[in-house]
Amino acid sequence: MDNIQVLQGLNLESKTSVIMAKIQQTDAVVKLLDLIKSYHPLFIEKYSFNNGELSIESNLTPLWREITPILISLSKDEVTYEKAKEYIVDEVIKERVASMSTIPLLYTAYKMGLETTPTILEEKRLEDSKGHNRIYTIGVGKHSEMIYSISSSKDSKIAKDIQRDKWQTNLMIQRMGLPIPKWQLINSVSEIEEVWAKYQKPVVIKPTGLTGGHGVVVGIKTIEEAKDAFKFAKKATEDRQREDWQTKIMIQEQVSGEDYRLLVINGKLEVATKRIPAFVVGDGKHTLKELIEITNTDPRRDTSSPAHTLKPIAIDESLRKYVKEQGLTLETVIAANKKVAVRKVASMSQGGITEDFTEKVGPEIKAIVESIASSIHAFTLGVDVMCKDISKPLTKDNGAILEVNTMPEAYLNIYPVIGEPKEYVLERYIKSLIAGNNTKQIVVVGHSDEDIPTLLRKKSIFGSYINEKDVVGEYKDGEIIINGLEINKGLEKWKAIEGLKVNASLDAMIIHHRNIEDVKETGFGFNKINLLMVESKYLEDREFRKTIRRYKFNKKLCLATRITGQ
Numbered sequence: 001m002d003n004i005q006v007l008q009g010l011n012l013e014s015k016t017s018v019i020m021a022k023i024q025q026t027d028a029v030v031k032l033l034d035l036i037k038s039y040h041p042l043f044i045e046k047y048s049f050n051n052g053e054l055s056i057e058s059n060l061t062p063l064w065r066e067i068t069p070i071l072i073s074l075s076k077d078e079v080t081y082e083k084a085k086e087y088i089v090d091e092v093i094k095e096r097v098a099s100m101s102t103i104p105l106l107y108t109a110y111k112m113g114l115e116t117t118p119t120i121l122e123e124k125r126l127e128d129s130k131g132h133n134r135i136y137t138i139g140v141g142k143h144s145e146m147i148y149s150i151s152s153s154k155d156s157k158i159a160k161d162i163q164r165d166k167w168q169t170n171l172m173i174q175r176m177g178l179p180i181p182k183w184q185l186i187n188s189v190s191e192i193e194e195v196w197a198k199y200q201k202p203v204v205i206k207p208t209g210l211t212g213g214h215g216v217v218v219g220i221k222t223i224e225e226a227k228d229a230f231k232f233a234k235k236a237t238e239d240r241q242r243e244d245w246q247t248k249i250m251i252q253e254q255v256s257g258e259d260y261r262l263l264v265i266n267g268k269l270e271v272a273t274k275r276i277p278a279f280v281v282g283d284g285k286h287t288l289k290e291l292i293e294i295t296n297t298d299p300r301r302d303t304s305s306p307a308h309t310l311k312p313i314a315i316d317e318s319l320r321k322y323v324k325e326q327g328l329t330l331e332t333v334i335a336a337n338k339k340v341a342v343r344k345v346a347s348m349s350q351g352g353i354t355e356d357f358t359e360k361v362g363p364e365i366k367a368i369v370e371s372i373a374s375s376i377h378a379f380t381l382g383v384d385v386m387c388k389d390i391s392k393p394l395t396k397d398n399g400a401i402l403e404v405n406t407m408p409e410a411y412l413n414i415y416p417v418i419g420e421p422k423e424y425v426l427e428r429y430i431k432s433l434i435a436g437n438n439t440k441q442i443v444v445v446g447h448s449d450e451d452i453p454t455l456l457r458k459k460s461i462f463g464s465y466i467n468e469k470d471v472v473g474e475y476k477d478g479e480i481i482i483n484g485l486e487i488n489k490g491l492e493k494w495k496a497i498e499g500l501k502v503n504a505s506l507d508a509m510i511i512h513h514r515n516i517e518d519v520k521e522t523g524f525g526f527n528k529i530n531l532l533m534v535e536s537k538y539l540e541d542r543e544f545r546k547t548i549r550r551y552k553f554n555k556k557l558c559l560a561t562r563i564t565g566q
Contacts (some may be wrong), residue, residue: 001497003022003072004019004021004023004065004068004069005019005020005021005068005521006018006061006064006065006494006522006523007019007020007515007522007523008061008497008522008523008524008525009115009523009524009526009527010496010523010524010526010527010528010529012523012543012544012547013055013517014057015550015551015554016045016057016058016059016061016062016276017058018055018056018057018060018254018383019055019056019058019064019065019248019526020053020054020055020056020069020514020520021054021068021071021499022052022053022054023049023052023053023054023068023071023075024052024070024076025049025052025054025075025077026074026075028074028081028084029071029074029075030076031081032071032074032081032084032085032088032414033047033071033295034231034501035057035085035088035089035092036088039093039305039306039307040103040104040107040306041107041478042058042059042097042103042106042107042110042309043058043060043063043093043529044056044057044058045057045058047152048512049397054071057412059106059116059159059527060096060097060106060111062096062117062118062121062123062195063092063093063097063476065123066092066096066123066124066125067088067092068474069407070087071084074121075283078183083221083333084492084509090305090497091125092125093306094306095125095133095134096118096125096133096134097134097306098134098149098365098413099149099306100306100307100308100309100409100415101149101150101407101408101409101410101411101423102136102147102149102150103306103307104411104414104423104426105147105150105426105430106136106325108423108427108430109138109430110527111429112195112430113525113527113528114138114139114430114434114527114528115137115138115139115140116136116137116138116527117136117137117501117502118133118135118136118137118498118500119137119146119502119535120132120135121137122131122495122498122523123495126153126186128552129461130546131148132475134149135147135148136146136148137501137502137504138430138433138434139434139437139439140437140439140441140500140501140502140503140506140509141437141439141473141503141504141506141507141508141509142437142439142471142504142505142506142507143434143435143436143437143438143439143504144434144439144502144504145433145434145437147433148407149329149399149405149407149409149410150380150407150410150429151380151406152379152380152413152433154379154380154433155377155378155379155380155406156376156377156378156411158376158377159376159381159406160406160407161375162266162376162404163376163378163381163404163405163406164209165208165209165246165248166206166207166208166209166250167185167250167561168404169246169354169403170183170406172375172376173372173401174181176371176372176375178368178371178372178394178401179368179394179399179401180393180400180401181199181252181253181254181400181520182199182253183250183251183252183253184250184251185208185248185249185250185327186205186230186249186250186251186456187249188230189227189230189231190349191279192223192226192227192230192251193223194440195251195539196223196226199251200253201220201221201254202218202219202220202221202254203226203251203252203254204216204217204218204220204251204252204253204254205220205221205226205230205233205239205249205251205252206230206233206249206250206251206252207231207234207236207246207247207248207249207250207486208235208246208248208249208250209237209246209248210248211268211424214234214236214349214350215232215233215235215237216233216345216347217229217232218254218344218345219254219370220254220346223285225246226251230249233249234247234249237249237336241453253519255386255399255400256263256380256386256388256399256400257386257388257398258274258346258385258386258387258390259274259275259276259346259385259386259388259402259415260273260275260357260384260385260386260387260390260537261273261275261354261382261383261384261385261412262361262365262369262382262383262384262385262409263380263381263382263408263410263413263425264369264370264372264373264378264381264382264383265375265380265425265429265432266379266429266432266433267370267374268370269361269366269369269512270358270372270422270425270429270552271356271358271413271414271422271425272356272357272360272361272390272413272430273354273355273356273357273358273412273413273416274354274355274357274390274536275346275347275348275352275353275354275357275412276346276352276353276355277339277341277342277343277345277346277347277350277352278293278313278342278343278350278351278352278353279339279341279342280295280313280334280339280340280342281334281336281337281338281339281340282333282335282336282337282338282339282340283334283336283337284333284334284335284336286333286334287330287331287332287333287334288323288328288329288331288332288334288340288342289315289331291340292313292315292330292342295313295351296312296313297498298310298320301351306551307327307383309412309415310351310353310412310417311348311349311351311352312348312351313342313343313350313351314350314351315330318343319343319554320341320344322341322342322344322352323340323342324536326341327341333458335352348412353417353418354412354413354417354418355416355417355418356416356418356419356420357390358422360390360391361390361391362389362390362392363435364392364393364394364395365385365387365393368401369381369383369385369401370392371434372401372404375405375434376404378404378406379380379432379433380406380408380410380429380510381404381405381406381408382405382406382409382413382434383401383402383403383404383405384403384404384405385399385400385402386399386400386402387399387400405492412442414426422536437505439507439508439509439529440465440466440507440508440509440529440530440531441509441514441526441528441529442456442508442509442510442511442529442530442531442532442533443510443511443524443525443526443529443531443532443533444510444511444512444513444533444534445513445515445516445518445519445532445533445534445535446513446514446515446534446535446537446538447514447535447539448533448535451484452474452510452512452533453466453472453474453483453508456508456531457470465531466507466508467507469509470504470507470508471506471507472484472506472507472508472509472510473500473503473505473506473508473509473510474500474509474510474511475493475496475497475499475500475510475511475512475525476510476512476549477514478490478491478492478494479496479514480494480499480500482495482503482506493522494522497511497525512525514525515524515538516538516541516544519544529551532548534548
């Protein structure tokens with residue numbers, strides 16, 4: 001890391017964090033940087049080369065601490081472009097930020113001036129971490145919260161347990177007296193024979209655990225189809241080692257209508273999206289297989305990009321079977337403008353698309369989904385509804401709730417294929433998530449004869465900038481200090497600062513920089529500063545004064561200068 005310099009937060013170079021490294025400009029390095037930049041502005045706002053040094057403006061500094069050494073190796077031809085790309089994209093980026101449900105949330109937080117800090121990790125990713133690589137703290141101090149995709153520390157554990165098991169979900173919905181199709185668990189093919197006559201046809205057979213739509217069979221009308229569906233569903237649960245609850249299979253009367261995903265945040269329905277099964281449109285020239293391949297060339301379906309918002313249509317056994325039911329084959333040339341559905345299930349993971357329906361949701365359905373989210377104490381909840389008319393109440397004839405999810409792929413709601421993006425929902429989410437998060441972010445440059453927390457508690461200063469009972473965390477010369485107590489020392493600066501940022505007990509957080517050179521070396525440390533305190537002699541530095549004016553710290557700086565008695 002000796003060749004890499006990170007200016008964290010506001011700094012003398014930029015309002016955005018900057019990563020600098022000794023890297024020669026080569027075609028391979030530029031090609032890889034342009035690829036990463038093309039994914040989303042979260043990754044790179046801009047980059048430049050100057051006299052053998054690469055400068056990258058990005059607020060994802062934890063990511064670049066890990067990526068930059070590979071760029072150095074690439075510039076020296078110590079690793080091939082393909083190997084560097086594979087490591088950076090598939091191992092680092094996808095492990096750190098997961099998907100388009102995480103990427104726009106982090107970017108929105110940055111635009112709001114908030115800190116986003118990896119919660120579990122300091123530097124290296126964990127192997128077999130079960131998601132720890134992707135957990136971030138939004139904000140700092142009290143009322144900061146953790147997110148994993150759009151799931152958060154405000155979602156109750158009970159909510160997470162209920163939503164992952166359709167059996168528990170159905171029991172909860174029944175307990176609340178809400179409409180749900182007739183259903184039960186089935187343990188064997190022979191049990192299908194026992195219950196078959198009790199169900200209106202068609203029925204659905206599916207795993208109770210989350211399988212991304214895999215193993216779900218709809219439109220079952222005969223007992224032979226039901227037995228085959230049971231075997232198919234069971235097979236879908238055997239793709240990897242699963243817990244017992246994930247291997248259960250259920251039968252349910254099929255509700256007719258369209259498939260909708262309703263996104264509830266903090267007890268309020270924010271977005272409703274119609275999910276449309278994967279389809280192609282003929283042109284009178286290409287076969288069905290060719291049309292699928294053409295459809296899959298849409299950049300939004302490129303799963304090599306961490307910012308993809310659609311999935312490709314996979315040609316598999318289920319697709320072939322459904323095509324055959326329609327009297328077609330993959331070699332059939334589809335007439336011009338003819339729409340051919342290639343999936344029965346409206347699953348995004350199986351190539352489906354979305355259409356915004358937010359303004360068409362009826363008050364009864366809105367009340368139902370909001371009550372479910374509130375009752376299981378889920379801050380975020382995706383509720384899947386099947387119905388003929390989403391503007392009308394759910395009844396046996398109109399539809400029912402299918403399942404719920406505390407970690408829905410929210411990008412399908414935020415970025416519908418048909419309809420306008422709903423990015424404003426991301427800011428609402430973050431504001432609601434960290435409501436009450438007003439931990440003061442204070443930066444001190446230079447020396448004060450007085451203890452800073454004591455100074456800021458004096459009633460003559462700003463009417464007491466820090467209250468007597470406030471918990472104050474400080475970084476100073478390699479130490480973490482909380483309420484004047486030395487908690488740990490000998491720490492690397494950036495690690496100590498990040499350690500304070502994820503400490504949710506703090507009412508105020510102070511970063512001490514010994515001098516201007518310290519700031520030039522590491523940045524101020526925060527994306528947003530509530531109070532800047534500067535030893536007056538450093539105001540003689542023209543570059544520093546220029547930065548202060550640029551960040552509009554003038555008034556606070558004057559007050560701070562008087563405080564330090566310089």
